[in-house]
Amino acid sequence: xxxxxVLSGVQPTGALHLGNWLGAIRNWVELQDTHDTYxxxxxxxxxxxxxxxxQLAADTRSTAALYLACGMDPKRCSIFIQSQVAAHSExxxxxxxxxxxxxxxxxxxFKEKSVKxxxxxxxxxxxxxxxxxxxxxLYDADLVPVGEDQKQHLxxxxxxxxxxxxxxxxxxxxxxxxxxxPLILKEGARVMSLTDGRSKMSKSDPNxxxxxxxxxxxxxxxxxxxxxxxxxERGLEFGNPDRPETDNLLGLYAILSGQGRDSVAxxxxxxxxxxxxxxxxxxxxxxxxxxxxRYKELIDHPEELDLxxxxxxxKAEAVANATLNRVRQALGFASRT
Ligand code: AMP
Ligand code: TRP
Numbered sequence: 001x002x003x004x005x006v007l008s009g010v011q012p013t014g015a016l017h018l019g020n021w022l023g024a025i026r027n028w029v030e031l032q033d034t035h036d037t038y039x040x041x042x043x044x045x046x047x048x049x050x051x052x053x054x055q056l057a058a059d060t061r062s063t064a065a066l067y068l069a070c071g072m073d074p075k076r077c078s079i080f081i082q083s084q085v086a087a088h089s090e091x092x093x094x095x096x097x098x099x100x101x102x103x104x105x106x107x108x109x110f111k112e113k114s115v116k117x118x119x120x121x122x123x124x125x126x127x128x129x130x131x132x133x134x135x136x137x138l139y140d141a142d143l144v145p146v147g148e149d150q151k152q153h154l155x156x157x158x159x160x161x162x163x164x165x166x167x168x169x170x171x172x173x174x175x176x177x178x179x180x181x182p183l184i185l186k187e188g189a190r191v192m193s194l195t196d197g198r199s200k201m202s203k204s205d206p207n208x209x210x211x212x213x214x215x216x217x218x219x220x221x222x223x224x225x226x227x228x229x230x231x232x233e234r235g236l237e238f239g240n241p242d243r244p245e246t247d248n249l250l251g252l253y254a255i256l257s258g259q260g261r262d263s264v265a266x267x268x269x270x271x272x273x274x275x276x277x278x279x280x281x282x283x284x285x286x287x288x289x290x291x292x293x294r295y296k297e298l299i300d301h302p303e304e305l306d307l308x309x310x311x312x313x314x315k316a317e318a319v320a321n322a323t324l325n326r327v328r329q330a331l332g333f334a335s336r337t
Contacts, residue, residue, distance in 0.1 A: 003036045004036070004142040005037075005140055006028070006031050006038065006141060006143050007039070007135065007144060007180075008039050008146060009042040009135060011041075011042050011043075011063075012042075012056070012059040012060040012062070013051070013059065013204075016066050016213060016214050017201055017212060018212050018214070018252065019147065019191035019202070019211070020147075022187075022188030022191055023146070023147030023148070024146055025070045025072070028077070028145055029070060029071040032076040033076065035142075037078070038077065038080070039067055039078070040080050040085075040135065041064050041082060043056060044082050044131060045132070047124065049125060062299070064081065065295055065298040065299055066214055066215075066295060068298055069291045069298060070291055074308045074312065079308055080309060080313045081309060082135065085138075085317050087134075087321055088138065088320070089134075094331060095130050096130055098164040104126050104127065104130070107129055107152060107153070109129075109149065109153070110126055110129075116204070133153075133156060133161070136157050136180050137157060137177045138320040139316075139320065140178040140319075143180065143181055143182075143183045144157075144181070144182050145182075145183040147188075147190065148189040149190070149200060154182040155182075157180060158180060162179050166179070170330060176327060176330045187254075187261075188251075192244065192248040193211065194227075194229065195209055195210040195229050196210070197246075197248050211224075214288060214291055215292060215295065218285045221281060222278075222281040225280055226281070228245070228249060228277070229245045234272050235268075235269055235271065236250045236269065236276060237250070237265065238265055250264060250268060253279065256280070256283040256286075256287045
C-alpha cells in the first residue's frame with residue numbers, strides 16, 4: 001500500500017510567524033513519518049501582490065531554511081521551490097480554462113486582499129486559488145494540511161478536480177485527478193493577532209507588534225507579549241466570546257509550553273496578567289530557541305540547503321510531470337514524440 005500523499009506550502013512573503021508554524025508547518029512535521037510528504041515554498045504566489053525583486057530569492061531560501069529548522073527532514077520528505085517546477089504554471093493555465101470566473105470572485109481572501117490593493121489588483125491575485133489548486137493536484141495529494149483560512153481554497157481545488165476535470169474529461173473508473181481533502185487541526189488552526197483577538201495573526205498586518213515571528217530575538221518576543229492586548233479581568237479562561245485575547249494567549253501558552261489546554265486552564269484560572277505574561281514569554285522563547293539555532297546554521301552554510309532544494313526539485317518534478325501529461329492527454333493535446 002503506498003502511503004497517502006501530503007502537499008503543502010507557505011508563501012515567502014515576510015517573516016513566518018507563530019500562526020504559520022502552529023497552524024501549518026508543525027503539522028507537516030508530524031505527517032512526514034506516516035505520509036509521502038511534499039512541501040514547497042510558493043514563490044509564484046508571492047508575486048500576486050507587488051513584491052521587491054531584490055528580496056524574493058533571499059526570502060524564498062529563508063522560508064525553506066525555516067521548514068528545515070522547524071523539523072522537516074529531507075530524508076523523510078521532499079522540499080522544493082514552486083517556481084522551479086514549471087508544471088505548476090502549466091497546469092494552472094489548463095485549470096484556468098475550465099474554472100468559472102465567478103468561483104474566483106467569491107473567494108474571501110481575494111475580496112479582502114483586493115480591497116487592500118485598491119486599483120492595483122492583478123489578474124494573478126484573482127487567479128491565486130487556481131495556482132494553488134495546480135500545486136495540490138499535480139502531486140495527487142490526498143491531504144493538504146493548512147490553517148483554517150485556506151479551507152475555501154481547498155474546496156475550490158476539490159471542485160475543479162471533481163466537477164471540471166474528472167466529470168468532463170475522465171470516467172468514474174479512470175479519474176484524471178485525485179480529489180484532495182483539507183487537514184485542519186483544531187489546535188493552532190487560527191492564531192490571532194496580539195493586538196486584536198478578533199483578527200488573525202498575519203504577515204501583512206502593518207503593526208509588527210501584532211505577530212511574533214519565528215526569528216524574533218528573545219527580548220523582542222518578551223516585549224511584544226508584554227504589550228499584547230488584554231482585558232481588565234483577572235483569571236484566564238478559554239471560550240469566553242467577550243475575551244478573544246484571553247482565549248488566544250492562553251491557547252498559545254498551552255501549545256508553546258507543551259502542557260495542553262486542560263492543564264493550563266487550571267493553572268491560570270486565577271492568575272493575573274502580570275504573572276501570566278512572563279510565563280507565556282518564557283514558553284515562547286524556549287520553544288523558538290532550537291528553531292533559531294538550526295536556522296542560523298543553515299543560513300551560514302548554504303550548500304546544505306542548495307542540495308536539499310535540488311534533490312527536492314528533482315523528486316517533485318518527476319511526480320508533477322507525470323500528472324501534467326495525464327491532464328494534457330485527457331484534454332486532447334497533441335502528444336510530444
Ligand atoms: P501564508 O502566511 O498566508 O502563506 O500562510 C501559510 C500557512 O500558514 C497556511 O497554511 C495558513 O493557513 C497558515 N496560517 C497563516 N496565518 C495563520 C494564523 N494566524 N493561524 C493559523 N494558521 C495560519
Ligand atoms: N495559499 C496558501 C496560503 O496562503 C499557500 C499555498 C499555496 C498552499 N499553494 C498551496 C498551501 C498548496 C497548501 C497547498 O497559506
